[in-house]
Amino acid sequence: MRVMVAMSGGVDSSVAAAMMVDAGHEVLGVTMKLRETSAEERAGRSASCCSPDDLLDARQVCDTLGIAHYVVDYRDVFRQTVIEPFAESYLRGETPNPCVRCNDHVKFAPLLDRAEALGADYLVTGHYAQIRPGPDGRGMLCRGVDARKDQSYFLFGLRREAIDRLRFPLGTLSKDEVRARAQRMGLPTWDKADSEDICFVPGGDYTRVVERIAGPGRLPAAGEIRHLDGRTLGEHHGVHHFTVGQRKGLGVAGGERLYVVNVDAAENVVRVGPRDALLAHALRATGCHWIDAPPAPGQRVRVQIRYRHTGADAEIFADGDRALIRFTEPQSAIAPGQAAVVYAGDQVLGGGWIERVGPVVLDEARAARHGG
Incomplete structure (x- = not known):
């Protein structure tokens, strides 16, 4: 079987590629060129992903594994679909999550097209998530077993046809196990630091990025x-x-x-x-996407409102591309612009973008519950 592995230059994608080689597959590596190296990265003050230096690391790993390595230039599409909307979101008073949008618009659809063009049966990535067989035999997108590293939150926008062509070999491993494997395999990235910042916001100074993109006339x-x-x-x-x-x-x-x-x-x-003013019982989401069917009206689900949130019990009322979500217990600091990802157990059903929170939304959710 021929597979294409998305190679970021980090330890996770390196191990994913090595696992595919060990499984006897014909493996192709591909790296996306998304941006230029920042001054902070050149000075060693930032640990982020997707830099040109990471491209060189990916090539070195492919050379070590003896597999072909391709580079695709997505800088324009990355700027248009991720960086510029990130700045616009902050100007609207929101708190955006660019990693979700990058997966939706840059990583998966274009790379699946590239995999098909290269004759690959599957696209493989180093995400900490699982695709497990469901009752109908089709894959279910589920949380990774390492709760600290689970990345299923960022993947809620995946389409059904994409899930059927994806493989996440790290989903059943912990980060420590991945590093240990990388060291045993002799991969040059085995001790490379994890990326900590948003890749185009080195050092975490997002305001400078917003100001540069917006320009002085729009601040x-x-x-x-x-x-x-x-x-x-x-x-x-x-x-x-x-x-x-x-x-x-x-x-x-x-x-x-x-x-x-x-x-x-x-x-x-x-x-x-005060801190207790951050508590809210309900949110309204827009731009909703469901991997299969939307949840039933009033279905009990678990909803994650940001990446480091563990999820909370809620009931949901989905209507087209919108949804009302009412939590069993109030949640703190629900931020418009963030993704609200909906789970049934550890299975991702889909999600949407938080548009509004507060008493008005709670009243809407109560009305929906009673058929109003």
Whole structure:
């Protein structure tokens, strides 16, 4: 069987490729060129993925394994479908998740097309997720066994036809096991540090990226920081500096520990309040995608509202590309712009993008529950 492995230059994709070679498959490696090396990376101050240096590491691994290595230039599509929407989302007062959009628009569909063009039966990646056979014999997208590294959250946008052509060999392994395998196999990336930052935001300074993409003419003006009780506590220098749940860097003194509760780009106001003001019982999601059928009205599910969230019990009411989600227990710092991913057990059903939270949405969810 011929397989194509997406090679990022990290230890995970290196081991995935080596496992395919050991299984006796004909293996092709492919690396996407997405961007240029940043100054922070050149100075060694950032650990991120998808840099030109990673491309060289991927080529070295392919040479070690004795497999062909291809490079595809996706810099334009990456900028248009990931980097620019990332900046636009912050300008709208949202907290975007570019890794999900990268999987949706850059990694899987184009690479599956490339795999088909090269005569490969499957596309293999180093994601920590599983594709397990379901009751109908078709693959179910499920969490990886290593809860610390599970990446199924980022994959909710996968189409059914894509899942049928994907393989995730690391889904049943822990990160420690992957590194141990890499060392035993003599892979040059076995001790390479994990990427920690968003690949095009080295050092985590996302505001600089937003300002560079937006340009001086489109940056938000200064505005007010208001307490939920109506008091004006200070001034901000652009809503793109703030995210829901943020505590540090507010620059105000309210006599209590304050958190960003709402970023209102339309009014150019950042609203802050005590920690318990971050709690919400419901959210509305838009742009929803379901791998197979949407959940039944009122179905009990588990919903993950950000990558490091463990998930929470909820009921869901899906309607077209929108969904109302009502949690059994209130959740903290639900941020518009993040993905809400819906699970049945450890199986990914699909998900959408958080559009709104709060009492109004809770009322909508209650009405949906009672057929209103």
